[in-house]
């Protein structure tokens with residue numbers, strides 16, 4: 001079995017996010033790191049390998065991004081992936097979700113994975129959709145927000161987070177699965193793995209190498225156009241109720257909630 | 264190899280990953296335990312084991328001995344990130360690495376390395392360095408502990424003071440300085456010997472009651488007709504003085520990283536608190552008097568960081584680094600004391616209460632102007648380099 005893990009480099013969570021008014025994109029100039037949700041995807045791949053129910057021949061980390069995105073791949077191989085594939089081309093810059101999903105699907109076609117794993121969302125864009133777009137292009141079934149996965153020959157039984165409780169779904173391989181952060185507790189990369197990361201193979205490929213139609217990607221090839229982008233409105237300061245008499249406090253809270261038709 | 268002369272302020276991919284990994288580890292695994300470990304004065308066995316599994320107990324040593332094969336800057340980054348959260352855990356790792364394991368890695372025979380390094384680098388055993396004595400602190404050459412050859416064995420008598428990591432359940436050995444003879448009348452010959460825990464005649468005493476570093480192990484040691492094999496001599500006979508100076512030089516980079524990390528941790532806490540604490544109807548971070556403290560600390564910390572990293576890079580590039588390491592140690596120790604004091608001040612009364620980490624930081628900071636060479640000793644080293 002061959003598993004491909006889609007990974008992305010995102011601004012570090014500790015960095016205050018800023019919007020670049022000129023490009024109408026997130027300012028990504030500060031510290032960056034591997035998208036935390038993707039570490040759960042890699043950990044899921046490692047647990048399949050270590051679980052022993054199926055033989056995993058290879059775990060490949062795949063990213064699309066500029067030169068610096070190589071760091072996300074280094075961390076991925078330090079976390080256990082065997083090698084990595086970096087799809088990098090100036091033509092890809094400015095791709096929206098659909099164009100990115102198409103480009104990643106083309107890169108994945110060259111790998112022929114039995115299972116594609118990715119985090120359910122990225123810490124920056126938070127679109128939750130890349131997995132589905134990739135699956136559509138690859139003509140593979142797909143599940144999102146998976147929090148438990150049992151693998152056996154040719155199929156997966158997954159639990160998927162639902163609004164109330166969870167759904168249990170059986171899915172045939174090959175498939176694309178996006179995982180939630182409840183699926184596992186990612187390990188820390190050991191020093192040995194970090195020091196050995198650069199010794200693992202890294203392939204860099206451009207659009208031409210994987211058969212991407214250049215008119216389908218980049219800013220021009222994207223079907224969405226960002227007209228405006230604004231930071232979220234600042235949080236309203238809450239109302240603080242001093243707890244002098246608990247019965248009274250409870251009444252006040254209930255009244256407050258009823259007023260807003262929340263209960 | 265890093266070419267520090269290029270003035271490149273970027274970390275390598277490996278250094279960055281090591282820093283980020285230790286940062287995550289410290290926040291997720293150390294922070295939740297730090298207050299309790301300090302309060303109960305409990306040695307962090309579980310964290311040492313976890314650090315051992317991650318390869319953090321032997322960062323700068325050769326891979327063939329189970330070390331990480333990483334550079335001094337990587338080691339400093341790891342110490343910094345630990346000290347940013349808890350100094351007891353940081354000193355346990357730092358003293359084990361640059362005082363306990365380094366002498367064996369640098370001066371040990373193949374047989375000594377084979378016996379000790381795999382155990383030490385994996386964190387299964389802890390290493391200690393016994394230099395300080397009741398009458399030999401800053402004047403570390405004034406060693407009174409004696410070792411003499413007797414029937415093919417070294418017979419050791421004497422006492423050590425304030426030794427880190429020597430008395431835990433997993434302490435493996437201590438490298439001690441001892442007078443092994445006379446070079447000429449009145450000039451003692453100092454040699455270093457490795458003494459394994461459990462050797463008859465070697466007793467770690469009860470732990471001290473300390474102002475800080477409460478979860479770290481510090482004890483007096485006594486040697487009472489303690490016998491070790493002739494093969495426990497570390498390096499050449501009479502090389503002890505030079506060896507311990509070299510160990511202390513390298514150790515200063517680790518201690519500087521401790522001061523840097525503690526100062527950064529104090530700033531982290533103070534900044535978060537200042538944004539959230541309100542007085543006179545607004546966050547205290549909007550008061551200029553608080554902003555000035557935070558801005559000054561952030562600036563001093565960045566300066567201290569550059570000095571510390573430079574010392575590490577100099578060492579890694581094989582250039583002389585003693586002066587820069589002494590400067591980094593002097594700068595960061597004082598800064599840690601000041602930063603933790605300001606952080607407590609910014610916390611007001613809450614800073615005096617143990618639930619708030621800055622309270623612990625304040626107690627933990629003071630030793631950083633004393634241990635591994637007092638400020639006055641660093642000033643002596645620096646003044647000497649200036650030609651005084």
Ligand SMILES: Cc1cc2nc3c(=O)[nH]c(=O)nc-3n(C[C@H](O)[C@H](O)[C@H](O)COP(=O)(O)OP(=O)(O)OC[C@H]3O[C@@H](n4cnc5c(N)ncnc54)[C@H](O)[C@@H]3O)c2cc1C
Nearest residue numbers: 392393394395400401425426427481633634635636637639
């Ligand atoms: C928690 C803790 C852990 C420690 N861990 C270790 C360890 O693992 N291994 C180890 O070997 N040691 C260890 N030490 C010992 C530490 O390194 C010494 O305490 C330190 O070097 C100072 O020595 P001293 O205490 O004897 O002070 P002293 O040397 O007696 O100094 C007293 C004062 O006199 C000043 N002074 C001394 N000489 C001069 C001079 N020539 N000019 C100007 N001022 C001077 C000093 O700066 C200081 O202010 C530890 C100490 C502590 C508290």
